[in-house]
Amino acid sequence: MVSPSHDSLSRRDVTRAAVAIGGSAALSACLERADEPADVPHGPEDLSTLPARQHAWNDALATDEYGNHLAPRHRVLILFDYARDGAPSDADRETVENAFRTLERAYERSHDGLLCTMSYSPSYFARFDESLPDSVDLREPEALAPFEDPELDRPDAVVHLASDHGSVVLAAEEALRGELDELNGVSVDATFDGVFERVDRRTGFVGEGLPAENQDVSDVPDSKPVPEDAPMYMGFKSGFEKNQASEERVTIQAGPFAGGTTQQLSLLRLTLHQWYEQDTRDQRVATMFCPAHAADDRVEGAGHSLGNSSGLGNCPAHAGDDARTEGAVGHAQKAARAREDDSPLLLRRDFDSTDDDRATLHFLSLQRSIGDFVDTRQAMNGTDLAETSAVGQRLNNGILQYVTVERRGNFLLPPRALRALPTPTPDANRTRSD
Known part of the structure; x- marks a missing residue:
């Protein structure tokens, strides 16, 4: 699908600021902007029609004239710890799954709606007696060069929310936190409240024009502004289709987590x-x-x-x-x-x-x-x-x-059926996601 609107959005600085701040007041401010949609398409009634892979985003993204996938413009990363000691309960697992189903019913799974994933760290899986199977290479994060000295992220889980609309990622986040009764007309019957505790929140943006509109920060000089056509702060396009691995190439092929992938997250200054x-x-x-x-x-x-x-x-x-x-x-x-x-x-x-x-x-x-x-x-x-x-x-x-x-942090991003508090050996208790 080719997006008609990436170059026509205006006044995005307020939307970016709202996403960065978060909370109900920021959501209200974002919704008041003229460039935020009054109506966002809903997800399907039959959730079994959604892809089995959480990371299967490409078919739901806009593309440019060359076939490059255009990344969703607004992002929120929420880092969580499980709120209880020991292995998760089946009740908590069901609650988390139902919270995700609320998001999927409320918003179309697309750049114009909402794309989201849930991933888990080595620290999360350390709570179990069993180990992850050999088919999963999920190792602890580490410095990878003599000139690096990163803080190592070890939260239990990370939620990644993405949309072309800042109001959508903010509303989805508020729903997960238990701050909304209704999401895009859909009743919010399950939330993360009491199951997860938030330990960090990271936000951002990508796409032509956004870095130029948001360059009034330290380490970007006023004298030489970021080019208007640049989708990233360093002034050049990235993510060319031929320079990206395919979704199939990054997918785990065997074992109980087949259909999943691994996720690496670094914060770079x-x-x-x-x-x-x-x-x-x-x-x-x-x-x-x-x-x-x-x-x-x-x-x-x-x-x-x-x-x-x-x-x-x-x-x-x-x-x-x-x-x-x-x-x-x-x-x-x-x-x-x-x-x-x-x-x-x-x-x-x-x-x-x-x-x-x-x-x-x-x-x-x-x-x-x-x-x-x-x-x-x-x-x-x-x-x-x-x-x-x-x-x-x-x-x-x-x-x-x-x-x-x-x-830097490393995470396992399971297939959709195992996104809700998985065990290292999930075949016996595979979670339904339809």
């Missing part, structure tokens, strides 16, 4: 004064893509004209040569070295943020195993390339100097 005030346009292109893109002037504006691929071609294979002769390698050039059967390993669903009045990237990726993320991150680190850089020259190593990893 962006420092963009040098990026915009000192680096030239060619330097930014070379740093984000590869030196050849800058030399051949391949990137217009934010890169929308590249179509459905960043067009790296042989750039990844030439990373070592570029390090030796140019003293520079690109971020995309390095990351593209981590492929299997010529397919990327990660499906990115990340977004920018103004949380804490800072320029932030919530880097959310889906992959079949956490090991796939580790491999991709190590390729992006480019430690091997730094060792082969031109003699006496410091390697311009992609975007590493502009990004600081402040937090």
Whole structure:
């Protein structure tokens, strides 16, 4: 489905602020905006028609003229701990499932309605006597480079809410908290109240125009504003269709959690004064893509004209040569070295943020195993390339100097039938979700 409205939305700064603040007052303010819809499509009466995979979003997203999926513009991540000690009860499991069914009946499962997932950490599964099966690679989060020292996130669970409409993610969050009796005309009969305790809340946005409208934060210079056509703070498009793993590629194929995936969530602090005030346009292109893109002037504006691929071609294979002769390698050039059967390993669903009045990237990726993320991150680190850089020259190593990893967490995102407080061995008590 092609979206007709991504370029016509207006006054989105208030919507972004409302999503960031949260709560009933923010929801009311958001609903008063002229660019928020009066009517949002409802979900189906028969919930069994919904996909079995929680992460199967692509068919429900808008696309651009090149077939790239357009990410939902407004996001909320809610980090929870289970409110009781020990293994969850069947009663709590039923309550959580019914709370999700309320969201699914209230809103169409689409960018114009609501997309949501529920994932669980290694800490959550540690409460059980049994271990996760070998078919699931869910390891504890860790620093993945000598220059990293992130805080490690270990909440029990994370809810990800996404929509093109800020009022929708806010209303869904309020319903889960037990603050609404009715959601888009649907009675709210079950909530997370008493089952989960919120430990953190993160918000953000992605899409053309939104970073430019929300750049009045530290670490984004006033003198060189973010380009109007940029969907992300660093000024370039990402998420090209050919540079994303498919949903099938990131799906766990065997075992009781077949149909699920793993989710990695990092909070990245962006420092963009040098990026915009000192680096030239060619330097930014070379740093984000590869030196050849800058030399051949391949990137217009934010890169929308590249179509459905960043067009790296042989750039990844030439990373070592570029390090030796140019003293520079690109971020995309390095990351593209981590492929299997010529397919990327990660499906990115990340977004920018103004949380804490800072320029932030919530880097959310889906992959079949956490090991796939580790491999991709190590390729992006480019430690091997730094060792082969031109003699006496410091390697311009992609975007590493502009990004600081402040937090990281790993999670299992089960199939939809197991989203409500799963056990590590769920075959015997598989939760119905129809």
